[in-house]
Amino acid sequence: MNEEKKALVELMLGGSEAAFDELYRSSSKKLYRMAYFITGNRSDSEDILQETFVKCFLHRDKLREPERFESWLYQILVRTAWRLEKRKKNRSELSFEGILDQEKDHVRADWIEEDEKGKGPLGAVLEAETAGQIREALKKLDVKYRTVILLYYYNELSTKEIARVTGTMEGTVKSRLFKARKLLKGILEAEDIVEREKERGICHG
């Protein structure tokens, strides 16, 4: 965080609404996009964004280190989004969580690093997919997996920082990250099979 922003955060912590407004202006777009990635819904994203900034100002006395402002803001946003998602119980959301063996995934959490060393199986699948397919696959992930994907790839937080933001253990974050990537690969491959089946159907039709 640069000195100018740190000064703004300190002013906001002291109750300055003008500083709060500036901080809002500098981060609202990014936070809206984050909310959108988690919820996939514009109206919900708008509500989450507003609630995040309301909470930010009302609970500013809880931020002890100004340097942590951004990740603290992410923390408010993520938890607000999760609560909203939880409330929308009746929504039909396709989750692929069940297709993986939980125990094995914990053991395989360390594979993330290994997978990063090479192109890896996900890389090969991604290369073959269209943007639309990847977009749809991401939407199908459970909200907790989408969140770690977001914080890791978009916000470029470390697994340790993600653990703080999401209020989970670092091991859980690694596990979710690994699982998210595996799920993504599984969804994309499954879609490929369906697509191929469709094509074959048309050809034989």
Add this chain to the structure above:
Amino acid sequence: MARTSEEQLKRFINTELDSITPDMDEELRLLEIHKKLNKRSDFMKFRKNKLAAVFTAMLVITVLGTVTAVAAGKITGFISTSDENAHSSAELRELSKTQMQASPKIPDNFSNGMSFVNGYIAQVKGVDDDNNQVITYSEAYANYGSDQKVTLTSNVHQDLVSEDSDPSGQYEVYQGITLTAREEPYLFLPEGKEPAEEDKKLEEEGKLTISYGSGQEERKLFRTVSWSENGIDYLLFTFSDKELNSLTAMAKEVIDMK
């Protein structure tokens, strides 16, 4: 080709998200946020002041829990603001005279070694469901002790804010004054954390008060001793490990003050 899949995914997500533009105008949204803040900040002010005293967001609820029906509607919330701190008990007594038009007993220290640390006068507003002001009065807060913090509050008696009789309270008459001692369990939860089913049940039964906004989950006992003397209502309270009989002994010392 190292980290290709990582980079591909990252690039994809960034490209996707950077193309998303909110529907609402940024400045209009800021106005909405300020409206919400104005609506909710009054209540927060109260919580903050109380927190400054101890953990006293809870006191709001405690007082609220003992409020009876009022003539002009029902008080359903209290808002409190204060901006002047007293650094000595003498200073707080002076502030009480001017702002409360009363002279509550505020000792310098107690025989258990607890001394006055700081204090302030809070302007308390009782509001109904629609946020209409039903009552307003001043209340003195005096904090004692650094580790085992105990707070003494005093205000001119308000008929609209009278306590219900409480079967769980312990009563003792001292110098012709009835002292009421209570012990109430509190559960502090981080904002948004759902209480366990058994805690919800206890709350419904009035056996537990749940308060949100804490940094971490904590269970504490809120101990109070209250009494009225010469038209002034007093309350000694603590979230520390101080036992009720210690608080009662302190209350007696306040009563014994000339």
